[in-house]
Amino acid sequence: MSGERDPFGEVPPPDPLRLVVADDNPVVRAGLTALLSGREDLEVVAEAADGRKAYEATLAHLPDVVLLDVRMPGVDGLTALPHLVPLTAVLMLTYSGESDIVHEALRRGANGYLVHGEFTPDELVTAVRDARRGRPHLTPTAAGRLLAQLRAGGTGDSASGAASGRRWLNAGPTSTENLSQLQPDMAQSVSGRSTYGLSAREAEIMELIASGMSNQQIAATCFISEKTVKNHINRIFAKLHSTSRSEATAKWLGTRRGPARDGGDRW
Missing domain, CATH: 3.40.50.2300 (Response regulator)
Known part of the structure; x- marks a missing residue:
């Protein structure tokens, strides 16, 4: 065989x-x-x-x-x-x-x-x-x-x-x-992955960061201001013990394959 x-x-x-x-x-x-x-x-x-x-x-x-x-x-x-x-x-x-x-x-x-x-x-x-x-x-x-x-x-x-x-x-x-299927419960959508204590909204924004969106795109998608996006990102970085989008994305996705496309720049 x-x-x-x-x-x-x-x-x-x-x-x-x-x-x-x-x-x-x-x-x-x-x-x-x-x-x-x-x-x-x-x-x-x-x-x-x-x-x-x-x-x-x-x-x-x-x-x-x-x-x-x-x-x-x-x-x-x-x-x-x-x-x-x-x-x-x-x-x-x-x-x-x-x-x-x-x-x-x-x-x-x-x-x-x-x-x-x-x-x-x-x-x-x-x-x-x-x-x-x-x-x-x-x-x-x-x-x-x-x-x-x-x-x-x-x-x-x-x-x-x-x-x-x-x-x-x-x-x-x-x-x-x-x-009732589309209730905003990110805990279900990231089941099997550690959420690092992120709230549902923070997890949603982290998903968008990981997809490569800019702050402006995230603000438009979530119907919030860019200042609110930045506040969320500050809290996300603190909870993920990260200092850049690429580092946060690597931790969120559970991989260290290399830098994200933003080159590690901060928001």
Whole structure:
């Protein structure tokens, strides 16, 4: 048996999941691209600053998932959404958590609705992977808006909205479980790794540091100021007994393979 050829030894790895990131804020786009492209099974094939460019990029690159902001100049996300849904899975990724916007996005075929600041990097990656499988995800604000509409019931438009919400919740085999799946609990997302006493928010920011994001990108992704990011980093460095981003990243990832790409500079 030892001399026999392994029939599975040359099986190529699966193709990466291909993404288009659509957001009018270039810092948010860059941050999301850096975060997602750092995963072996994900590839950002294009960025777009509005709905029209998102549609054009989808036609050109045929991605598996589009991450789509709501409020963009020109063609906004809700306007582009019905044109994107026949082509690929669409995951709303936005700061807009208003009830009517959440409901309309889901009614028009979005595979999920994530509000910035309510998910960790690992939870975003899980939602992206599940979007391709047809498993929807909602962050707490979107889930709350949808549940409120379901409870309202009533007649006329509200009854139609409730029926639409029930259809969306029943779209996937485990969709109702996902209403609470994206709670910001970094302790779960880094299970098996020492958290060094970091809080959930500090662990989230450390994950972003390890992905190569700058302070400006982290601030945009987490919807906080750069000064707040620096305060978090000071506490992270103290808890990890580190003096540079590269040293902190090495400890966080449990490796000493070499310096991170920032060359060891402090923040």
